[in-house]
Amino acid sequence: MPVESRHHLAETGAAANAKDARLDAMLQRFDAGEMRALAQLITMVENRAPESSAIIERIYAKTGHAQVVGITGPPGAGKSTLVNRLIAKYRALGKKIAILAIDPSSPFSGGAVLGDRVRMTDHYKDNGVYIRSLASRGSHGGLSRAAREIVKLLDAYGSDVIIIETVGVGQTELSIMDLADTTVVVTVPEAGDGVQVMKAGLNEIADVFVVNKADREGADRVKAELELSVHLRSGEGWRAPVLLTQAAVDRGVDAVVDAIAKHGEYLRAHVDAARESERRTREFVEVLSAELEERAARAVADGGAPGVLGEVRAGKLNPYSAARRILEDRKSLIDLIHNGSSKTESD
DSSP states (O other): OOHHHHHHHHHHHHHHHHHHHHHHHHHHHHHTTOHHHHHHHHHHHHTTOTTHHHHHHHHGGGOSOSEEEEEEOSTTSOHHHHHHHHHHHHHHTTOOEEEEEEEOBOTTTOSBSSOSSSSOTTTTTOTTEEEEEEEOTTOGGGOOTHHHHHHHHHHHTTOSEEEEEOOOOGGGGGGGGGTOSEEEEEEOOSTTHHHHHHHHTGGGTOSEEEEOSTTSTTHHHHHHHHHHHHHTOOSSSOOOOEEEOBGGGTBSHHHHHHHHHHHHHHHHHSOOHHHHHHHHHHHHHHHHHHHHHHHHHHHHHTTOSHHHHHHHHTTSSOHHHHHHHHHHOHHHHHHHHHHHHHOOTTO
């Protein structure tokens, strides 16, 4: 092997070792409860750094302890105000809280428009509360691919309750049920809003209904509509309560906390092994698909599969035939995946 090649390999190996050492140090600080390390790891996962999968793999055994609560519903329902009150209630109970606010993406930076501290400013200095905004980046349901992994980080960090507040854009919010243990659908008494919730399908995923701004006219009517929709649900099991709140003046919020706790108790008492097995299988397929996609993209950006890629770029080979050629050539596939896993942001 030429001297230059040996030097290059040595430098590459040294850089990889240094990066592994930095990640190890960051994870040790995370294990020690350092909030800055948590923030750094979340940023890496959100930006889809090559180390993302390794990070989640390392912390996975520490997950599964937090109750994950999704707060969703139409825009203007007062979700952020309700979340702000819930934080105070949980902190009064001595619980460690994490908030993941899924915000619309900035068309310029791609980052979250609302930011971390525009909302819930009463709590961001509390060490027992961690608030993070996550840009939806146009993902279905306003939930980016990174959201699931960020929830795992917040869980492993020791959070007792993780609240996910979504953008609130109707039908697309249904995907929150894949992340949350308990889904709270918030609505308001405005004209026909309860009907709109039912049309959007949100009544099918609600574990708790909240009619906020209940001092307004029509609150009792919306409550009755939602209670009827719960009654008409098929099957046995949990029946979603419909609660009236005025979050702005802290009325009815204690009942929401109680309902969330009762649903958590119900889930622990009625573990569905088949459903859990299906969930783990679905997560495996999602992780595998995402990992293959990201590795392939990194490898191509770094010049992987040069022959096939050159033909595609020149228009001599269509993308479908090119993909099949790589998939059917084991060596090409292994090389592509390996190149994608070894490439880093600093390379």
